[in-house]
Amino acid sequence: MCGSKTIWYDCKCFSRRGGLCAYRGLLYRVSCRGRRGSVRRIASAWLRKVSAPLLCSWFLFGVNAFVCLPTAQGAPSVPAAIVGKVLWKGVLPPADAFEVEVDVSACAPRGALPNNRVEIDPTSRGVRNAVVWLNPKPEQMGSEELTTKTGSQFEFRRCQIEPSLVLVSRGARVVFTNLDSVIHYVEVKASKAATRTFTLPAVGSSEFLRPTELGFYEVRCKRHPWESATIVVADHPYYTVTDSSGRFTLEGVAPGVYTLHVWHGGMGATPIREGGLVRGYRFSDPVQARKRVIVRSGEATEVSVELSE
Template identity: 25%
Template sequence: MKLRTLGVTVLGAVGLAALPACMNEEAAPPPRPAVRPAPVREKVAPKPEAPPAAEPAPQPLTGGGTIRGAVSFKGVPPSAAAVPPSEDPACDGMASSEQSVRVKNGKLENVLVRVRGLLPVPRPTQPALIDQHQCTYQPRVQGATVGQPILIKNSDGTLHNARALAGTKSIFNVAQPPHGKAVQRNLPADVELVRLKCDIHPWMTAWVVVNANPFFATSGADGSFAIEHLPAGTYTLEAWHETLGTRTAEISVKEGETVSASFEFSADAKASASGGVK
């Protein structure tokens, strides 16, 4: 009897001892599933934005008629003032006299001849180029259409600056390092005549005549000029010179034909000649 009691007691003790262990096992949380690390995504560089589509170049003008002519000078040309020689070696080869009135064999150079008025034709998008070579603006006189930019280049191995003026009002002033990068500028839409000058070399001058249409030309050393692909019609033709003023003529152009025009200037400001058409 004592032995049975002792056995029960021992079993009870063992069972009580094992009970907390069982309770601990039951209370233990179930193991969490292994968490796989998220795959590392390679950083993709953002695609560069596509540049804005370039404005298509206007189709070249075709058809129409042509104006050909010459600009002459009557009388004795005014004496050109001497330009002091420059000590800048980059200026070697520059003209030794003022170049506003250039007459050879009675023909006048650097006269801008243009058709006045607005015409429904494409306008050039390429800039009008002005170069600085041997301390001289080249060309001295040229035309540009409204909205057409100008590109200023320095081909000299010396410093220039290009100051643009409309009358006495400054439009812009840009430095031009020796053989530096060309600089492009837009002209105000309401400006018709722009003068360029260099403050470092004060004899340097150029003119840009801004026109409402692309029908213009500058007379060459022989006084000649040509305006092509002008739509048929009747127009006012104007010849402009930087110191001698303007001359005008009425002209009619027919499709596929060439018409002649001539202009005459003189040193006499009271000259009555206003140009002519042949």
């Protein structure tokens, strides 16, 4: 709390702009300047008819310069967790098999491959491999290191890329290994980074890169257009990936108000035909959602987020 006055509800300052707080029907301006800060009354009589909890709630959603949370007087903030699930809303996208027109004997002797882009549990409607993250302010940061990691190796197996997504820290070594008997022409591109291309010519051949730009990298194969995967590069610990049921956990989160972000690479795949043959696939755009979350000291905040195309 900023200032030396005793406030009914702690008003924690998360920027030098300070904030506002209600105490015994009075409205105070909170300044975070200096070591202890200060509290100054700016309104009085008419506020006596308004409850302090109502004011606290109103300012909590209307002012981003502070967080007003009911905590025990003098008690230190205890890191908390966000536990939740990402669900698919609406009609499930079609999961038509990929038609294979090249390297058929090695990739798909029956002429088709399972569509691995539709990542929805048909029973629970949970979305797997959705990226979930927070964008905390510097004062809300704990560690600066990414703690949830999925591994950093892609394998080209049976003409598909496994896994379909990896979450790594900036500059991590990401390895690409060919386990097929056919060649793969790999392309890795991102909106803020130069496109990287390389060839995996034979069984056991491998290449690696160290992505340094934050964000999402798309992995494709020019020879096998149905092959796709994603690299996510993060620089703080508040990133994670949903499991096969769409569940996720973010731990060690400081109390406060956050925007929870959810992203999935998209599930649609439309064949591009030329002369009756499939020459490529046009993938749908990523799907995203955001949700405002209040994290209280020492508590697990439960949240559910819906995605749809």
